[in-house]
Amino acid sequence: MGSFRLELLPAAAPYNGRDAASGTTMTQSTRKLLGTVLILISLVVWSVLGMWIYMSFLGAAAWWLLIGCFAVMGMSWFYPATWIIRWMAKPDAK
Secondary structure, three states, rough: OOOOOOOOOOOOOOOOOOOOOOOOEHHHHHHHHHHHHHHHHHHHHHHHHHHHHHHHHHHOOOHHHHHHHHHHHHOOOOHHHHHHHHHHHOOOOO
């Protein structure tokens, strides 16, 4: 039988603010612009997803279940937005 060999990938280098392909840096103002657009897009997508879940599965549910589901859906977009905001707030590479 043939032998099986597991090769591990080398660890990724820490992010230093430079684009690996072109060697250019992304400034904080550019990250803020892109982050704002990403947050707005994610809010629209999250809202549409919430409406789809409501219309598909929760249309005839009890009011207390709807309140719980909307509370969970309303608070859960916070975590992806937090990741985007942290990325936006990184200082410029020196």
